[in-house]
Amino acid sequence: MTEIVTETEAEAVSESESETETETATMTVSGTEGGPGAVAPAHRPGDRPAHHYWQGAFIGDEEAGRRLADLPAVVETALATVLETETVLAACDALATALRDPVHPVRVRLAAHLPEGEDPAVLGELGHLLGRRELTRKLRRELGSPTPGRLNRPDPRETVYEAWAPVGLVAHIAPGNAATVAPLSIVEGLLAGNVNILKTSSGDTLLCRDLMAELAAQDPTGALAARVIVLRFPSSRQEWLRLMCAPADAVAVWGGEGAVEGVRAHVPAGCRLVEWGHRISFAYLTGDAWSDAGTLDALAHDVCLHEQQACSSPQVVYLDTEDEGEVFAFAERFAAVLAARPPAVLPASTEGPNPAEEAELTTTELVARLEEHLGLTRVFAAPDGSWRVMADTRSPLTASPLSRSVWVKPLARRSLIATLRPMRRYLQTAGLAGSATDTAELSRTLLAAGATRVTPVGAMLDSYAGEPHDGVYALQRYSRRVAVQADPARFATTACLDDLAGPVVLPLPSGPLLGKEDVQERNRHVTRDDAELYFRSGGSTGAPALSIFSYDDYDTQMHAAARGLLAAGYDPVGDRTANLFYCGSMYGSFISFFSVLERLGGVQLPMSAGPDHRATARALIDLGADTLFGMPSYLWQLLHAEADALRAYGGLRKIFYGGEHFTREQQRTLKATFGIEVIRSITYGSTDLGPLGYQCTESSGGVHHLHADLHTMEILDLTEDRPVAPGETGRLVFTTHARRGQHLGRYVIGDLGRQVAGRCACGRHAPRFELRGRTGDVMRVATYFLNHGRFLDLAEDGGHRGELQIRLDAAETRERLTVRVERGGATDPQMLRETFLAGYPELRSAVTERLLDLVVEAVDGASLDRSPTSGKLLAVVDGRR
Incomplete structure (x- = not known):
């Protein structure tokens, strides 16, 4: 570093x-x-x-x-x-x-x-x-x-x-x-x-x-x-x-x-000795470059910056020539450039070179001057000794005494490797000036000769994050690459072995709670370096919100989602997957799960959701799909619209869904009618935070494991900003630790949930939670709080297997709550109304007190209100505003 x-x-x-x-x-x-x-x-x-x-x-x-x-x-x-x-x-x-x-x-x-x-x-x-x-x-x-x-x-x-x-x-x-x-x-x-x-x-x-x-x-x-x-x-x-x-x-x-x-004597056998020793760097200029005044200025910058005290400072300037006259002429021109540079500014505690360094400077210059009489060298130096350029007709690398002391030597490109390779243990940076073609060709030659860095002249001392140092990565020198081979039958759904070993411990969240509006405001201040990928939410719970990611963050999240999908039972070797999420208008589901399957190496049919159910079913059959990714609303419609063809095909085995939930009755219907064997959540997440939770093969309903290596989770009271008692339902609050350029801490995501106690039977230590609907699904109606999830549970108990939506309207004398259920062969609206009243005391009181009109109507699934972007069913449509 x-x-x-x-x-x-x-x-x-x-x-x-x-x-x-x-x-x-x-x-x-x-x-x-x-x-x-x-x-x-x-x-x-x-x-x-x-x-x-x-x-x-x-x-x-x-x-x-x-x-x-x-x-x-x-x-x-x-x-x-x-x-x-x-x-x-x-x-x-x-x-x-x-x-x-x-x-x-x-x-x-x-x-x-x-x-x-x-x-x-x-x-x-x-x-x-x-x-x-x-x-x-x-x-x-x-x-x-x-x-x-x-x-x-x-x-x-x-x-x-x-x-x-x-x-x-x-x-x-x-x-x-x-x-x-x-x-x-x-x-x-x-x-x-x-x-x-x-x-x-x-x-x-x-x-x-x-x-x-x-x-x-x-x-x-x-x-x-x-x-x-x-x-x-x-x-x-x-x-x-x-x-x-x-x-x-x-x-x-x-x-x-x-x-x-001196240190090696104390290093025991088998111990790794990591040497960060002294290195020599040089510049190499082609004929076109050394005649350019800008190149000489850039070279002088590299020489004077840090007074050649950096390993990457040039000590020798090589010219792509065998002409001694060109070497002497260049040295004289470069000396004039150094003479025009401001004098060195040394720290107050530094008085310049010590006596030993002064002696080396004097001796080196004196020997070079003596060799002028042999026609081997020519020296150009400042009268006060503040800089010196020593032209030498001999090509072998010679260390400089530093302090703005530079050798200039000839070295034709065909002799580069033979001349420099003997010094390969000591070489570091080669500052290269030449045409684009020269740069490409000479870079390879310089690296072959032993240089570990090639930079433009003028940038020899520049560096970048993660740059290898002296030809190696420091973190790899301080690490070992280790491997564990596991039984495929027992570990097929285990994506990370550490999940079974112990919990991930991340820093505890702190700071104020954030809502969607807070995050949207913060998005306006994300810098260009971190704003590389834009998504919009589906808008099913309000106006579509913008979310911004760096590609690094996106990659981290897609790998996490891929690990979660393995845990849920996805088989990247055997499954043939149709990606049927919605696509377009900056909506992220289809793109995200395309990326997830890419990282898993699974077979993918990137079809996306479309209105032509017959064409989609035909493609599934023709291409041998056995696994479906998509929204429950869309998949339910597709399967029932093409039920005959898909039943006859009989090849569908798995469904991984996101954004909504299949009810228990819907899952039973899909398994009985179409032979589906596995129906699980593909992930639990949000457009803002990415994947938050995943299901394992032991999970059902709304139970998920937390992506504990990415997020911490709190469950807060519905009305007060305090933790709920263990097992109680509250607001889910997430803090993400894997975002660049954004701090998304204590984000009130808008969902309700409760913590599931105990360690999961799958063996993972990651915390579990059960989703209990959205805060928007809790409706304030006729002085009562009513929950969409309660209606859904009662409808299932009454034998309803389709979708369900609630619409709220304001009438002249009282409010009206309409439960819209998808029409099926056994759908009986009146019976469902009686089931709701019998099983929901607060609803019964509101109707009895004539504060609320309750209507249940059976409709075609296609007529239910959905998000135009994601196709997600809108659980509650509030027409009172």
Whole structure:
């Protein structure tokens, strides 16, 4: 996550450093002092300095030494629980928000520990890197998923589960001259789920220690604190270094070969050594490019930015030529460009190159000047020594002494690999300037020669989230790819093995409740980077609402819905599926389930719902469909309109429905009439939040499991904003944790439900809930609250098997409630009216008191009111307004 050239303490700190620190002070992290996320101060009156941070406490040397001896047991305890990726992301995002605010108490506290002369803006840059957007993108790019640690099926057609697992303990040996390298490395270790122990230089400030404490303070679960240890000691204290590395599963070290070798001696056999060593970068210019003034300006930018202190800074400029005269001429022109650049601006604490660096600069320039007499070189340098361009007729790569010192050399493209490959272990960035064709051809050649990055000249020091570093992904170096093969017969419907192992623990929701209007208002402020996909709701409960997604969020949700469909009994190997959801007008059902089937690898007939039932039935028969996806209203109409043909076909076996419910009587009819074997909810969700719940093979009716890796759920009282008692019906409130650029927390979705107690017979730990209708289905009529679901249950008890809709109208003297039922062979409106009155005391009282007229009428199913977008039956049509 960094490109800065770093110097480990093994090189920078002398062995004569004091080792007399014997403090024993211990202080725990405080979540309240100094504001949200505050940490206990490093010093208190009477305390000795506590330079170390150990799993939530600041401790001194004596205590650190004692704890180091027990490090293996500490690691085993921490690894016994799984670290949810969302826990890391939420804490990092909270800290990032604080770091980006110049006046936030957390940033003010940390700024006090910046090295002298360090620009406080570095904390804002760190905040950008720690934001949810950047870290999620990094997870996706490097590990393929925002939740890489979950054992999912990479191929849903096989019961093989794979995940990225932590290596265990990662020991980080941090550099002594780059303030952000160490904390970013620990964050990478946390994203991979590891326990992390970090060594910083004894000459460093307490920035990293306090930064990690602030991060841990953002996590109320304590899971992050349990996985972070920061020690500050000199490299001369070899015993501590040995104790750090002995139980490590990976050791990450920054620095040159000497520093790496100094650490390698302590790395046990089988431990992964992750080297972030010094690298050399260069620019390569074709003939068309080196004559362009803009190219020279861009090259000077790369040389002067950070004064060549970054691994990606160019030390050599290669020209695609064998003509020595062109090399000398270019060097003279480029020297003029460097001379026009403003002088270096160094931090107040830096006085320029130290004596050793000055000696290297002087020696390199002097040797090059001496070789001018042999016709090998030509030197162009500033009188004050602030820059130098050294033209050399010999092609082999030569390291620069830095500080705006650049070699210029000839290297014809046909000799690129032969010349550069011997240095392949040290190569990093190649800044390339040439035509589009040159860029394509030379990029391949430069990569073959050993470069790990190719960028345009002028952008050599630029980076992007998730970019590989020195040819590898850091998160993969801190992870293991693991697999579990399971019995296909027993695990056919288990999409994620972790669902059977334990519950997902996500941060608890907080903040105000949100309604549809609040979410619509927030949608207006979603930035272009996050607004990549637009859907509209079906409008069955009001005006269609707009929902906005990023493609990453959409992908996460479709994978979740796919896992839920497997749990419900969908077979991606054997099922032939007709997608009969409605399509068009930005409605998402058809598109979403097209995406779900694509991710499952299932056979799909993307037909969509249409008015020509005969043509649809013919296609189902001709193409051998055995599974139907769609809205209950539409599927009920289709099956009954083409009952003879579809019964004769006899091939339909499964129905997965969404948006509405099939009643128990309807399901019995479908199974008896058409031979359907499985009828289950395809998902429970909303256009705003995506998939919220899924059914398993043990679920029936409105019972669903929560997608607990995406959302948390609350059930609140109907009239007060408080939790209901266990098992009581209330308003369903969801907080989604998997959205980019939007905070959809505590969203009152408009549905009613109750929690289902106990663990499901399917073995999953995900919470269960039962849908109990919508808040709009509860009607205020004639001073009484009446529920559409109650009418539906009573109609079923009376033998009704079709659809049912309620219409409310205002008459001259009293209100009128009309129950419109789909006409069938045994439909008796009068008998149903008597059933409603007998079984619904509140309705009977309203009619008896002459506050309400009750009418029951039998109608054709096609005449019932439906949403024009989704085709969903409107449960209640209120004509009183």
